[in-house]
Amino acid sequence: MIPVQDALEKVLALVAPLEAETVALRDALGRVMAAPAIAGLNQPPFSASAMDGYWLAEADHQPGARLKVVEGEAAAGRSFGGTLARGQAVRIFTGAPVPADTGVVVLQENVTRSGDTITLPETLESNHNIRPLGQDFTKGESFHPKRRLSARDLGLLAAMNVPEVAVHRRPVVAIIATGDELVMPGESPGPDQILCSNNFLIGAMAEAAGAEVRMLPIARDDAESLRTVFALAQGADLVVTSGGASVGEHDLVGTVAAELGLERAFWKIAMRPGKPLMAGRLGDAAMLGLPGNPVSATVCGHLFLLPMLERMQGLEAGHRLQQAVLTDPVGPTGPRTHYMRAKLTPQDGALPAITAFSNQDSALLGVLSEADALLVRPLGDGPRAAGDIVGYLPL
Numbered sequence: 001m002i003p004v005q006d007a008l009e010k011v012l013a014l015v016a017p018l019e020a021e022t023v024a025l026r027d028a029l030g031r032v033m034a035a036p037a038i039a040g041l042n043q044p045p046f047s048a049s050a051m052d053g054y055w056l057a058e059a060d061h062q063p064g065a066r067l068k069v070v071e072g073e074a075a076a077g078r079s080f081g082g083t084l085a086r087g088q089a090v091r092i093f094t095g096a097p098v099p100a101d102t103g104v105v106v107l108q109e110n111v112t113r114s115g116d117t118i119t120l121p122e123t124l125e126s127n128h129n130i131r132p133l134g135q136d137f138t139k140g141e142s143f144h145p146k147r148r149l150s151a152r153d154l155g156l157l158a159a160m161n162v163p164e165v166a167v168h169r170r171p172v173v174a175i176i177a178t179g180d181e182l183v184m185p186g187e188s189p190g191p192d193q194i195l196c197s198n199n200f201l202i203g204a205m206a207e208a209a210g211a212e213v214r215m216l217p218i219a220r221d222d223a224e225s226l227r228t229v230f231a232l233a234q235g236a237d238l239v240v241t242s243g244g245a246s247v248g249e250h251d252l253v254g255t256v257a258a259e260l261g262l263e264r265a266f267w268k269i270a271m272r273p274g275k276p277l278m279a280g281r282l283g284d285a286a287m288l289g290l291p292g293n294p295v296s297a298t299v300c301g302h303l304f305l306l307p308m309l310e311r312m313q314g315l316e317a318g319h320r321l322q323q324a325v326l327t328d329p330v331g332p333t334g335p336r337t338h339y340m341r342a343k344l345t346p347q348d349g350a351l352p353a354i355t356a357f358s359n360q361d362s363a364l365l366g367v368l369s370e371a372d373a374l375l376v377r378p379l380g381d382g383p384r385a386a387g388d389i390v391g392y393l394p395l
């Protein structure tokens with residue numbers, strides 16, 4: 001059994017950031033940029049009015065000044081074009097280019113207009129209400145956030161006149177459930193059978209983390225069936241199996257994968273649940289052999305599959321341990337780090353409170369669905385009392 005941190009380093013060494021592909025800006029949400037985008041222009045491209053009102057020269061911006069409003073106007077998309085003499089003002093609207101780089105926009109509701117004359121108020125605003133050219137970004141500026149692109153990022157890229165973005169290719173993940181007892185939802189299980197939940201759980205986790213998932217047929221607990229399904233995984237970047245990872249006679253995943261050339265990085269981790277996890281390189285793909293128990297598969301998915309997917313997409317990969325306060329005591333841990341299913345309760349202005357579920361059986365999907373955190377109990381840790389600060393991983 002190797003420690004979790006060592007296992008994390010080993011699984012991350014099995015993968016690398018995937019090559020870039022170009023996608024339309026419209027399809028770039030949640031993707032990770034593989035190269036910087038360069039602003040094609042200044043934003044704003046001209047000094048622009050921030051308000052509807054009148055533009056005038058700075059020298060004419062005096063309390064109570066009376067100014068003549070000239071013919072014409074400056075509107076968004078249509079500049080004024082003319083020039084103003086002293087004592088003149090021009091009608092201007094929000095987003096319009098200002099007639100000259102200096103000057104002031106006075107809000108229309110702050111002047112008194114009579115015919116073609118406006119009178120400025122006795123108390124003037126200090127704000128000139130002009131957005132200077134390039135105040136948002138300048139032409140040639142580069143943008144390369146090391147995170148998933150958000151809706152706000154897409155807005156920025158659009159404003160930069162970047163219609164297509166170079167992003168890391170999505171990892172293709174082949175998912176293989178193994179077991180004679182498994183049937184798919186919608187089928188009628190025989191008396192000794194159960195439903196295959198892992199594919200849905202792990203598949204959805206991978207998709208939510210940016211992967212393209214290929215759901216393969218269930219492999220039976222015999223070498224022939226496993227070989228057939230492994231062959232269908234050809235071309236995937238990552239092959240994720242579940243079940244058949246332990247030590248029983250029917251646990252054949254390791255044996256068959258070895259026969260197919262698995263260069264095993266490790267098998268068995270000092271963690272609970274998830275002990276029988278295996279990982280390695282299988283041809284051109286990385287392989288992660290998850291334990292069959294759905295909770296064990298999920299915990300391993302959070303601890304290893306998600307970081308692998310992050311790394312393949314060019315993200316910083318790892319576990320982001322957070323802190324919470326125990327509501328109830330927990331017992332000592334044994335020789336494995338224990339990831340306990342737990343519930344968080346937010347606390348005003350303080351760390352959240354965390355409560356471990358009383359039943360930690362690694363087959364309980366109901367508890368897993370209710371849980372929103374894994375309370376992390378380091379191996380060899382003593383008992384902890386209510387009020388102690390502990391680490392957790394959000395689910």
Ligand SMILES: Nc1nc2c(c(=O)[nH]1)N[C@H]1C(S)=C(S)[C@@H](COP(=O)(O)OP(=O)(O)OC[C@H]3O[C@@H](n4cnc5c(N)ncnc54)[C@H](O)[C@@H]3O)O[C@H]1N2
Pocket residue numbers: 177178179181182194195196197198199242243244245246247248251273274275276290291292293294296362
């Ligand atoms: N003698 C020992 N027995 C076991 C050990 C051990 O160290 N010595 N380890 C236990 C631990 S810990 C785990 S975890 C399990 C993992 O075993 P496998 O990875 O070989 O998984 P299976 O035996 O195939 O299945 C375990 C359990 O999960 C159910 N399962 C499997 N696949 C799915 C699926 N796709 N969807 C839903 N449920 C699934 C399966 O029916 C079993 O109930 O081994 C312990 N044994």
Ligand code: MOO
Pocket residue numbers: 271272273274275276291293296362
């Ligand atoms: O490690 Mo097993 O994953 O405890 O049920």
